[in-house]
Amino acid sequence: MILRIVLGWFCVLVLICAGDGLNGSTVSLQQPRAAAAVNNVDVPVLRPPLSDARWTPVQVPGGYPMSLTAVVGAHQVKASWTYVDGLPGLNSHLDSWLLGILDAAATPSGGRYRPAMAVNASQSANPGLTVSAQPVQAAGTVIVVREKVSGTGADGTSAASSETIYADTVSGEVHRAAELLRPEALDALPARAAGVPAGIAGPAAQQPALSDVVLTPSGELHITAHRPAGGGRSDQEKATISAGDAEAMLSDMGRKMLGQLQAAESPAPATAAASPLRHVNCDLVPCAALTYDDGPDARTTPQLLAILKEKNVHATFFMTGSNAASNPAIARQVAEAGHAIGNHTFSHPYLTKLSAAGVRSEMDRTDAAIRAAVGSAPSFMRPPYGAADAAVQRAVGKPLILWAVDSLDWQSKNPAVFVPKVLKEITPGAVVLMHDVDPTTIAGQQELITNLQTQGYTLVTVPQIFEGTPLVAGHVYRSRPERR
Numbered sequence: 001m002i003l004r005i006v007l008g009w010f011c012v013l014v015l016i017c018a019g020d021g022l023n024g025s026t027v028s029l030q031q032p033r034a035a036a037a038v039n040n041v042d043v044p045v046l047r048p049p050l051s052d053a054r055w056t057p058v059q060v061p062g063g064y065p066m067s068l069t070a071v072v073g074a075h076q077v078k079a080s081w082t083y084v085d086g087l088p089g090l091n092s093h094l095d096s097w098l099l100g101i102l103d104a105a106a107t108p109s110g111g112r113y114r115p116a117m118a119v120n121a122s123q124s125a126n127p128g129l130t131v132s133a134q135p136v137q138a139a140g141t142v143i144v145v146r147e148k149v150s151g152t153g154a155d156g157t158s159a160a161s162s163e164t165i166y167a168d169t170v171s172g173e174v175h176r177a178a179e180l181l182r183p184e185a186l187d188a189l190p191a192r193a194a195g196v197p198a199g200i201a202g203p204a205a206q207q208p209a210l211s212d213v214v215l216t217p218s219g220e221l222h223i224t225a226h227r228p229a230g231g232g233r234s235d236q237e238k239a240t241i242s243a244g245d246a247e248a249m250l251s252d253m254g255r256k257m258l259g260q261l262q263a264a265e266s267p268a269p270a271t272a273a274a275s276p277l278r279h280v281n282c283d284l285v286p287c288a289a290l291t292y293d294d295g296p297d298a299r300t301t302p303q304l305l306a307i308l309k310e311k312n313v314h315a316t317f318f319m320t321g322s323n324a325a326s327n328p329a330i331a332r333q334v335a336e337a338g339h340a341i342g343n344h345t346f347s348h349p350y351l352t353k354l355s356a357a358g359v360r361s362e363m364d365r366t367d368a369a370i371r372a373a374v375g376s377a378p379s380f381m382r383p384p385y386g387a388a389d390a391a392v393q394r395a396v397g398k399p400l401i402l403w404a405v406d407s408l409d410w411q412s413k414n415p416a417v418f419v420p421k422v423l424k425e426i427t428p429g430a431v432v433l434m435h436d437v438d439p440t441t442i443a444g445q446q447e448l449i450t451n452l453q454t455q456g457y458t459l460v461t462v463p464q465i466f467e468g469t470p471l472v473a474g475h476v477y478r479s480r481p482e483r484r
């Protein structure tokens, strides 16, 4: 049932779905049949594919793999996809697509998808739903991505669907395969049935919606269609249309895309190396923000930086102005590694005991010390001891980032105490408080980070965990708000 709902959502895009009883009238929802237009399209010859080359994932410049295992509704979901640095349009398209599928899977059990469903989700025996979005072609200035959904129902039946999308690395736009073809092109397909897989050139009711079409630089069309098969299987069928036949099927957008596929430039996005921080969506994957206060320290902070680098983790450092002024080179290393920096006052006082002018002075001197070290002042702050009242909130002039999980690392000075405490209390979206000035805190980081990553957490900076939530000066934040 859930499988049906998830795939039913997808069937808007791909009109071949298991068990949905699609017929000719359903196809007409996609596009009214214009009989006269058939004559405008040369009837194409469909050929079986020569190889699987156009259906195999490829590496693309700036691409990096993501995965997610979650128990959503009654299903064990396994998702894998590839973001591409410098292509926010493609990355946010993938996020929306994945969240749509996950929400559809969660709906029957009375809710929306939450990242918490992906924490420690690997040991489930539920029926599977497999979701993937991988590049299958990179040519000219275009990256072609195939999105696939396949699932097994509780009754053992299976179904699958797929679609290709086209990301233009110059304009940043994302187009669906269907936009590349004239609506009339579909009508010409079943006319040449000989030697062609039945699902592609069969009765009109089983025509592909031309949602999964790879247009190659040579102008060929490689089509994939899915149809239910006996024995709980779902068959995938493929065909190729030659460049000569394909030419008349292309829309204006299709011809434009063909030109870009043939462009001499590389598809490498120009901004790929601009930031060490890569796109992550904390509504999709479970995130946590590790934060380290009171440094930078000449001895312990470099040790922590080495661990974070080894674990491929970005974190946030709330520096005091006095320590940033004493250790500017270390502050610079923190910034250059891609970590975020917050203002933690100059001399670490209780701000609630200072006048507004005193609070401003603590903030300004710290901004100046950090700016001198790293080139820019922090855009957010954390009051020492978490001590803030309405007057302090007004005076600091920045968003106040507190925490959802207090490690109390300074109190126990013992990884065997604070690591289990954090692991027990953490939830997706949490900001975690620690201190990078104590060797015992550093001693627990390998174990803490390894455990969090094993549980499914992606560890991100404070700006990343609040992405999409405007941080307002004077307001207090402890964890990422849930998606509404």
Ligand code: NI
Pocket (backbone or CB within 6 Å): 293, 294, 344, 348, 384, 385
């Ligand atoms: Ni502090």
